[in-house]
Amino acid sequence: MSNDHTHGHSAHAAPPNPYLEKHTTPEQTAALEQRVQALESLLVTKGLVSSETLDKLVETYENDLGPINGARVVARAWVDPAYKERLLKDATAAIAELGFSGLQGEHMVVVENTPDTHNLVVCTLCSCYPWPVLGLPPAWFKDAAYRSRSVVDPRGVLRDFGLELDASTAVKVWDSSAEIRYMVLPERPAGTEGMSEAELTALVSRDSMIGVAKVEPPAA
């Protein structure tokens, strides 16, 4: 996809704004490290948390949870029509069949892309995201630009990602304002008819399950 889309007409030029420049200087990071270390020490002293348990939780979210889980769900739905039917009817149960469940995925709904419908998931009020299937969200999902504009200009946001939809394609935007968590079932690309479930899993990108991309056909 061309870079033109990144700076195309949809990408509203933001005026210089100090509030949009996030804290990233080394000094600021050092100050945060110090403040957070002090807070951890306080909460450990008070018996609210233990550092070993914090380590274990971080390790879990860094290593064990990620979009590979969602990709497995998508690939299974592509090869097994009965599974796909269960997934679209009761996503929480169908996803649990593959072993994925838990925090921020307690109430899952999967929405299906078709040749004439494209789904896009956002959380305008905070950054709700289906952790068991996609892991923790990328920074852009949590930033103001995505949260604010996805509902009013979804086609422009998709152009930011290099995806230009036909005018005839219906866009459905899902604002996760409650505890339901949404995942997109992307379309299976052409040219994948002979591929195994494992090969298909490797094709499915995280972005396609948020709805900001399509699954690209395998390179010829």
Next chain:
Amino acid sequence: MNGVHDMGGMTCYGPVKPEENEPVFHAEWEKRVFAMTMLGMGQLDTLDAFRHAIERMDPTHYLSSTYYEHWLAALETLAVEKGVLTPEEVATGVAQETGKRAEGPLPPEAVPAVVQGGAPCQRTEGRLTPRFSVGDQVRARNLNPTGHTRLPRYVRGKNGAIAQVYGTFVYPDTNAHGQGEQPQPLYSVCFTAQELWGPDAAATDNLYIDLWEDYLDPTSGEES
């Protein structure tokens, strides 16, 4: 609260900018804040109270700080409000009173059960009979509460239709304020893009948002 967090519909923040290599965490402190919040919050207050603590941040700080700074601010706020830390302890980082909590912290072995078990918000008590059915025409109420709500400004007063009846769920507007879960029906409500954004929006496009029953009024005649 009509806060800066309620961002839906604004167009002033420029293009979406994905990072080059998208790390799960960008610094060690982010990991610690994430884990302290996940493990400590349950002992301090509800998820709804946590979200509201973020919403109460200074709006300029909210916009200029990163995601896990929001979590850090909310964690400090609730630790003080719930009496676990004093404001002086947060400011100095030095414990004044060392009284330990009776229960003690979760052990590392408990992490898999916490992560995989989750914290479901659907209830089998409370208001169980939904007032609306799929297809019913509704209008989002024009409510402007000063406390927590999950009814964003951009749908208030707009007409939509019930797309799904999800069941009875914990009501954030009370649960965030120590007023109990007061579970009530939750719906997926469909609004056309043109209803929300006017005639220039694509006629093909729709927005779906999850709204609790008390956010909605009927517009297609009262239910019988």
